[in-house]
Amino acid sequence: MNVVANHTAVPEDTLLPRDTRRALPIALLRAREAVVARFRPILSARDVTEQQWRVIRVLAEDSPLDASEVANRACVLAPSLTRMIKALEDRKLITRERDPGDGRRISLSIAPAGLAMIREVTPETCAIYSQIEARYGREHMERLLDLLCELADLKE
Structure with a gap:
């Protein structure tokens, strides 16, 4: 037995990290x-x-969005998104505008080329989702997604 900070006895094996x-x-x-x-x-x-794909996907679902909202929804750190914006804009996959009411805020939108890429890739990604679902099971997939969403909500 070990004694931890609050002076409670703790079995040795609980102090080891999980498998x-x-x-x-x-x-x-x-x-x-x-x-x-x-x-x-x-x-x-x-x-x-x-990361770029997640940004394009988020903007294809909902545009325009504030850059901080894009970063949050795409699970991208704000500094990474800042670096990505120029590259995606140069490739004409997204567009960027300054917020007229607050020049510090940037609004991002999906561009026609970004939508075209989404449409081009969708059949391939749907095939992958179908393969995973066929192997794992539709009910398992739905339950897993529900559980992961619940788990993600713990941060709030």
Whole structure:
């Protein structure tokens, strides 16, 4: 037994980290990699990074959006988004405007070329989703997505 800060006896084995196969952060990373690895070739063929793709996807769902909202929805850090904006804008995948009421705020929108890329990629991504669903099961997929959304809501 060890004594921790509040002087309570704690069994030795509870002070060791969890088996990495059952550690939630690592399990989530492994699951993410298992899924994202299937999409990488599609993105690579179009010279788009995973982060850039998430930005394009978010803007295809809802445009225009404040840059900070895009960063939040796309799970991208604001400094990374700032660097991406120019590259995506140069490729004419997104457009950027300054907020007329607040010059510090930037509004982002999907551009026609960005929508065209989404439309081009959709059949390929749908096929991947279908493969995953066929292997994992539709009910499992729906339950997993529900659970992940609930888990993500814990941060709030």
